Amino acid sequence: DENYDPRTIQDKWQARWEELKPFAASEDPADERPRKYALDMFPYPSGDLHMGHAEAFAIGDVVARYWLQKGYNVLHPIGWDSFGLPAENAAIKRDSHPAEWTYTNIDTQAESFKRYAISFDWSRRLHTSDPEYYRWNQWLFLRFYERGLAYRKGGQVNWCPKDQTVLANEQVVNGQCERCGAVVEKRVLTQWYFKITEYADRLLADMAELEWPERVLLMQRNWIGRSEGADVTFQIEGRAEPITVYTTRPDTLYGATFFVVAADAALADEICAPEQRAEFEAYRDAVRRETEIERLATDKEKTGVFLGRYAVNPVNGERIPVWASDYVLAEYGHGAIMAVPAHDQRDLDFARRFGLPVRVVVHTGEADPGETGVATPGEGELVNSGPLDGLTKSAAIPRIVEVLEEKGLGKAAVNYRLRDWLISRQRFWGTPIPIIHCDACGEVPVPDDQLPVRLPDDLRGADLAPKGVSPLAAAENWVNVACPKCGGPAKRDTDTMDTFVDSSWYFLRYCSPGYEGGPFDAEKVRRWMPADQYTGGVEHAILHLLYARFFTKVLYDMGLVDFTEPFKRLVNQGQVILNGSAMSKTTGNLVDLGEQIAEYGVDAVRLTMLFSGPPEDDIDWADVSPSGSVKFLARVFRVAADVTSEPGADPATGDVALRKVTHRTIDEVTRLVEAHRYNVAIARMMELTSAARKAIDAGAGAGDPAVREAAETLAVMLSLVAPYTAEEMWERLGRTAPAVRAGWPAADPALLVQESVTCVVQVAGKVRDRLEVSPDIAESDLERLALDSEKVRAALGDRGVRKVVVRAPKIVNIVPA
Ligand code: ANZ
Numbered sequence: 001d002e003n004y005d006p007r008t009i010q011d012k013w014q015a016r017w018e019e020l021k022p023f024a025a026s027e028d029p030a031d032e033r034p035r036k037y038a039l040d041m042f043p044y045p046s047g048d049l050h051m052g053h054a055e056a057f058a059i060g061d062v063v064a065r066y067w068l069q070k071g072y073n074v075l076h077p078i079g080w081d082s083f084g085l086p087a088e089n090a091a092i093k094r095d096s097h098p099a100e101w102t103y104t105n106i107d108t109q110a111e112s113f114k115r116y117a118i119s120f121d122w123s124r125r126l127h128t129s130d131p132e133y134y135r136w137n138q139w140l141f142l143r144f145y146e147r148g149l150a151y152r153k154g155g156q157v158n159w160c161p162k163d164q165t166v167l168a169n170e171q172v173v174n175g176q177c178e179r180c181g182a183v184v185e186k187r188v189l190t191q192w193y194f195k196i197t198e199y200a201d202r203l204l205a206d207m208a209e210l211e212w213p214e215r216v217l218l219m220q221r222n223w224i225g226r227s228e229g230a231d232v233t234f235q236i237e238g239r240a241e242p243i244t245v246y247t248t249r250p251d252t253l254y255g256a257t258f259f260v261v262a263a264d265a266a267l268a269d270e271i272c273a274p275e276q277r278a279e280f281e282a283y284r285d286a287v288r289r290e291t292e293i294e295r296l297a298t299d300k301e302k303t304g305v306f307l308g309r310y311a312v313n314p315v316n317g318e319r320i321p322v323w324a325s326d327y328v329l330a331e332y333g334h335g336a337i338m339a340v341p342a343h344d345q346r347d348l349d350f351a352r353r354f355g356l357p358v359r360v361v362v363h364t365g366e367a368d369p370g371e372t373g374v375a376t377p378g379e380g381e382l383v384n385s386g387p388l389d390g391l392t393k394s395a396a397i398p399r400i401v402e403v404l405e406e407k408g409l410g411k412a413a414v415n416y417r418l419r420d421w422l423i424s425r426q427r428f429w430g431t432p433i434p435i436i437h438c439d440a441c442g443e444v445p446v447p448d449d450q451l452p453v454r455l456p457d458d459l460r461g462a463d464l465a466p467k468g469v470s471p472l473a474a475a476e477n478w479v480n481v482a483c484p485k486c487g488g489p490a491k492r493d494t495d496t497m498d499t500f501v502d503s504s505w506y507f508l509r510y511c512s513p514g515y516e517g518g519p520f521d522a523e524k525v526r527r528w529m530p531a532d533q534y535t536g537g538v539e540h541a542i543l544h545l546l547y548a549r550f551f552t553k554v555l556y557d558m559g560l561v562d563f564t565e566p567f568k569r570l571v572n573q574g575q576v577i578l579n580g581s582a583m584s585k586t587t588g589n590l591v592d593l594g595e596q597i598a599e600y601g602v603d604a605v606r607l608t609m610l611f612s613g614p615p616e617d618d619i620d621w622a623d624v625s626p627s628g629s630v631k632f633l634a635r636v637f638r639v640a641a642d643v644t645s646e647p648g649a650d651p652a653t654g655d656v657a658l659r660k661v662t663h664r665t666i667d668e669v670t671r672l673v674e675a676h677r678y679n680v681a682i683a684r685m686m687e688l689t690s691a692a693r694k695a696i697d698a699g700a701g702a703g704d705p706a707v708r709e710a711a712e713t714l715a716v717m718l719s720l721v722a723p724y725t726a727e728e729m730w731e732r733l734g735r736t737a738p739a740v741r742a743g744w745p746a747a748d749p750a751l752l753v754q755e756s757v758t759c760v761v762q763v764a765g766k767v768r769d770r771l772e773v774s775p776d777i778a779e780s781d782l783e784r785l786a787l788d789s790e791k792v793r794a795a796l797g798d799r800g801v802r803k804v805v806v807r808a809p810k811i812v813n814i815v816p817a
């Protein structure tokens with residue numbers, strides 16, 4: 001059949017690739033090809049693949065296929081991030097085990113990936129919910145524990161009332177649960193943490209070496225939130241120990257007119273004077289009931305209570321009242337602040353609400369904040385500040401720090417917004433924390449040779465319903481164990497790990513799948529890592545990427561890897577939207593990937609995704625034309641099908657004009673693919689297709705070897721975006737499969753040379769002639785040609801020539817005498 005039939009083609013080549021395995025990364029030591037690691041963010045197995053997956057994986061696939069064609073030994077693996085709440089919720093609803101839903105969906109997605117022709121090395125497939133995988137989460141947890149990087153502490157945590165589990169700070173978005181949208185509450189619980197704060201400075205510093213989108217780096221920087229300032233100690237009247245505050249504006253110390261302690265911090269309770277206690281406790285209880293949203297709302301009226309105490313300003317001995325309020329956070333800095341209402345808006349709002357004094361200490365030239373209600377945080381000259389008077393703000397900051405340090409009243413300090421990573425979850429479908437609690441011995445790590453601690457398999461359906469404690473607590477046979485240390489009765493920790501632990505190192509596991517000696521084979525990892533490109537959604541800009549970077553640094557410190565950053569280059573694809581807004585099942589604003597594939601074929605869907613614009617832009621599926629893609633694919637297929645010359649025919653004997661187009665296309669597409677400009681690269685392939693068609697119909701004819709050269713070039717280039725069509729073209733051209741490993745073509749420099757260029761000749765600034773000249777003409781030759789021109793001579797008349805400026809090969813400028 002000479003007609004383009006995408007469905008038959010895709011079935012045929014999907015089956016052939018299963019046999020040929022052209023996408024398997026080689027571990028053969030004799031394979032000397034340089035290596036590349038193309039990594040895609042692994043999917044969560046919720047249902048089948050959707051349009052968003054189709055775009056993200058098509059983008060990652062172009063890079064992997066390009067490297068393969070360029071002759072690299074390419075690692076392009078796939079796995080599933082298969083622990084997590086949706087599986088558990090589905091199990092509760094269906095009275096089943098989460099594994100059923102999970103593994104059914106994984107199989108569905110795997111089939112779809114194969115059909116969608118993503119060039120994965122299937123032999124490395126992993127699922128994080130397999131005991132063979134989560135065993136190593138537990139192993140890593142124990143190594144973190146030994147290093148003091150995993151620890152348990154009591155304190156306030158974010159609690160999702162719907163999912164009945166705690167959340168990491170990173171999982172609270174605008175005060176709501178990132179997963180289900182419920183308003184997050186605070187609870188006091190003892191939980192496990194990873195000490196990511198110990199790595200804050202390295203997480204910041206190492207960003208310098210990353211080729212990542214600027215906005216992602218910025219989001220990480222802001223999340224880490226490093227600020228520089230000073231710790232200043234204040235005496236509290238009637239209390240032996242002083243209180244330290246953190247300030248970024250030590251220069252405003254003389255303008256501190258009151259002092260505020262976080263209402264929910266232990267400190268407030270401790271220092272509250274007896275006569276204020278009743279009022280304070282009522283206020284504190286109200287604060288505890290507030291949600292994070294309410295608490296941080298900037299337009300909310302400030303609230304607080306006076307604690308009946310006074311602090312003493314260390315530089316001038318001034319007594320200032322101590323208040324408690326919710327706008328000071330217990331978990332930041334020291335949970336207490338010196339308030340400088342003239343120069344800090346929050347403090348000013350508070351001062352105006354409670355009639356506290358406002359004192360300007362930095363003269364910025366703006367109107368008095370006490371009158372306007374607008375604080376003046378900017379640069380200016382110090383006033384009312386004793387020895388600092390007359391200094392600028394930026395000169396005063398180091399000066400006062402010096403003074404404070406001399407007197408032992410303070411010191412320079414750095415603060416981070418970043419908190420330690422809370423990893424405990426009170427849910428079932430996750431990695432059990434490998435710790436045993438013994439009354440006699442305390443926390444006892446599960447010995448390595450007893451890993452994995454497997455999830456019990458007798459819990460299902462309603463057993464998994466959220467209860468506020470982990471469902472594992474109900475599995476008595478599982479919970480009650482002998483203490484590994486003393487042999488006495490003990491209990492397993494019943495929490496499971498945040499699933500972000502699973503995704504923090506899966507890319508390492510891919511390098512040595514099935515390895516039994518540890519989470520990964522260090523030598524294999526050394527060969528493949530760091531990943532050359534990581535492709536995935538910008539929704540992971542903070543959580544996943546920060547955690548994976550943190551894990552990598554810890555593994556580096558443990559001597560297990562020899563690099564400190566896992567992902568050299570990051571590409572964030574845009575979203576696939578419809579009619580201007582995000583796709584959504586609930587509103588029916590949805591395009592189904594399976595239906596699109598059934599209608600247009602895999603290649604046309606992939607091509608449409610890549611042709612619609614640069615990878616980072618959103619694609620509105622209402623504005624693109626998959627049927628146009630089908631037409632193009634049929635046209636390019638037809639070119640290959642029409643070729644009548646034999647494979648190996650010498651293109652040098654063919655039509656030079658077409659050959660030039662072919663080689664220019666090779667040159668440009670190579671550069672465009674490397675610059676991720678796939679849409680433009682596809683446009684160039686379309687142009688070459690038209691040129692080849694023209695040559696067949698009007699010029700050299702189907703037997704010209706230059707036509708074969710063009711068709712073969714197109715087949716190889718198309719293998720990046722429309723691999724099934726490319727493979728079929730290749731076969732029609734009499735070549736041996738697989739086209740996907742045929743080798744990337746090289747442009748012949750001789751065919752890139754342009755024959756002539758147009759040189760503009762000006763006389764006294766006016767264009768008088770145009771000359772067709774060789775692009776590498778010598779300046780002296782060009783000058784002679786220009787002066788010989790009839791038109792130039794006519795323009796000069798009887799004037800002589802004062803000066804000739806030659807910019808070969810494009811411009812000659814003649815200045816008459
Ligand atoms: C006095 C001052 C004067 C301040 C001024 C600012 C401007 P970043 O940049 O986010 O680190 N602060 C300190 N601890 C706090 C807490 N636990 N809860 C709420 N606010 C807290 O911000 C540091 C500034 O935030 C500190 O500097 C402190 O207010 C406040 F003209 O001290 B500042």
Ligand code: ZN
Nearest residue numbers: 438441483486
């Ligand atoms: Zn014990």
